Amino acid sequence: MEANNSVPRRDGAPALDPSELRLRQITDTIPAHIGYFDRHWVYRYGNRRYAQWFGTTSAGMKDRPIPEVIGPAVFAQVEGHVRRALAGEEVTYEYSMPGADGEALFARSTLVPDFGPDGEVKGCYVHAVDITEARRTHRALAQAQKMEAIGQLTGGLAHDFNNMLTVVMGNLHGLLEALGGRADGAALAAEYVEPALAAAEGGAGLVRRLLAFSRQQPIAPLPVEVNELVLGMARLIRRSLPGSVSISTASREAGLVALVDPNQLESALLNLALNARDAMPNGGELRIECAQETLDEAAAADLDVAAGRYVRIAVSDNGTGMDGLTLARVFEPFFTTKKFGMGSGLGLAMVYGFIKQSGGGVRVRSRQAVGTTVCLLLPRVAAAPAVSGAPPAAAVTDAGLLEGRLVLLVEDDDKVRDVVRKQLATLGAAVLEAENGHEAADMVENIPAIGLVLSDIVMPGGMDGRALARFVRRFRPEIPVVLMSGYAERTGAGREDAALPVLDKPFSQAALVAALRGALG
Incomplete structure (x- = not known):
């Protein structure tokens, strides 16, 4: 954009006629970054947005070389594209630059050559857009x-x-x-x-x-007094920390009860504590603080949770901290900054998955050389009523639990079938074996003596364990059915299927006995 040759202003610069002044007002207002540089790599114009992008003004960038305005880091990314544009080629490319808050900004620019009457390139028009949000x-x-x-x-x-x-x-x-x-x-x-x-x-x-x-394993949420759980975990965590790292706990409120799986929460806290330990190789302080936090609609939307009251567990360290790029990828599976063999990159991803599955959210704040704080927010609930200790049930001899009962064991893996058959035999059962659902269904139809069915859920052949259970209920409703699963696929079960007892593999003899007792009443 060239200056108008009108009557000079008092400061000696040429005055802008109304049409050019209006054009500049338009380019300063539209949501785009517009500039012009000549064939000598010198800016002749930049609108307000374009200039602000590089920390200057339209007047401040005029008549200054490109590298001086945009800085060496950005210039290294765009130099080749500028050369192509000044050679007469229209070029579109993307680049990044540090923003005012330290976060990376991303831009897409198009350079359009400005040809003179003689066909030579006089300079280039620049049109750039901010694509940070799209990225x-x-x-x-x-x-x-x-x-x-x-x-x-x-x-x-x-x-x-x-x-x-x-x-x-x-x-x-x-x-x-x-x-x-x-x-x-x-x-x-x-x-x-x-x-x-x-x-x-x-x-x-x-x-x-x-x-x-991965949200394929059902969790067992219970009302958990978070302060008590954190105090108990602090004793375990303390044994996992070197002497150069101290640990402290604090609570801003009593009676912080969250609906959460306590075992998973303990694993999450231990994982965060070990990450904090690794971030403080020269020692430091690990702090776990519990409090209530009320999220309004805007704050809840940022965390993709419902507005309301939450229990906040903040795990803080004063270690090395993270830069913006690392922070952006902190929950990415298999992403790790640790040396090869020192970390799988799954720890924080699993923490994130568990908290989201529990109806909560995760907030991370970190600054390099200052430290990191990871906040777990879990839905707060009313305190569970105290349950008086029930008298222990009368002992039942496991060895005779299945005495005189014929059990149909359905499992496609022969090694698993062999192990479970031995476990059933120790309980006094006679065992029939089937490799798939169709074979088992034939046995149920034709062998009246079958008194219990123990079946895997996932099996080949078109009839899985749930389908077999429905078949048994239809033709032999008096036969109890217990299912086994390598991973509990309860989310896909109907209401009727959900009532069936499911043994999660691998299971102990005690777990098998408990499931069988439940099925036998």
């Missing part, structure tokens, strides 16, 4: 798609992995019983079997947390 939306969509893909992958793997753990734990329990008859059995069990069982149970817990993160 954020795209990143959020990509994150949601990635989380969905991870959830589907987790659900598919969980069934097979839990089958393996069922075999491992079943055989370890059998070995434990066999060692009980040896003089050195207790020592051998303590040294070899019990650590293996603990590791297998830890693997089962990891699968449950992964499924909770």
